[in-house]
Amino acid sequence: MKIHVPLPVPSNSISRIAGKARLSEKTARKALEILALVSDNPLLSGKNPVSLAAASLYLATIETGEYTTQLRIAIAADVSTVTVRKRCLEIIQLVKADNSQLLAKSIEKSQELLSEESKPILQPSIAAASVAHNPAKNVKGLFLASRQVSRLPYLPVEYDDSRASIELS
Incomplete structure (x- = not known):
């Protein structure tokens, strides 16, 4: 064959x-x-x-x-x-x-x-420090810091600060 x-x-x-x-x-x-x-x-x-x-x-x-x-x-x-x-x-x-x-x-x-x-948007240590400083306000910033940069279209998610209720004891 x-x-x-x-x-x-x-x-x-x-x-x-x-x-x-x-x-x-x-x-x-x-x-x-x-x-x-x-x-x-x-x-x-x-x-x-x-x-x-x-x-x-x-x-x-x-x-x-x-x-x-x-x-x-x-x-x-x-x-x-x-x-x-x-x-x-x-x-x-x-x-x-x-x-x-x-x-x-x-x-x-x-x-x-x-x-x-291949670069992150923010340094994770900077984002973690900012969230530790004001956790209720920077939840969205932590999400963005953990997300890697890509060329995909980013669809912003509506985030309402008034609904964030994190209580520290």
Whole structure:
């Protein structure tokens, strides 16, 4: 039995992921350009082609100004957000190594966004100290301090200070 199994190509997954994530065709074309820059590099051989497509789509959204979350792209591609982030960093390093000026703006923007996404909003010790100082008023601040920054839209929850009744003995 001589069965030929074609190797998966990342560019085949871009339109499917872009459709599921509801991204524009302009972004999908930019993602194909990004993949063309790094597709022949041996450092990316053995990596999941779908994750490479997802990472290139994320970088393309930054380049085109159609900002979206890593989570939305990760869900559309059926990979984790950590995988998308790692592949983005690998693609950025390869583009920098090639001295390609085509993506200079997106590299700077994406590095800023990737570094911001892993930082907490407030230092937990600062938030805990402020809650200890005035617990009834800063319950919402403690919630925000414990929540990690993400690019998901934050829907504010109505918080009424008058209903907070914490009694200290």
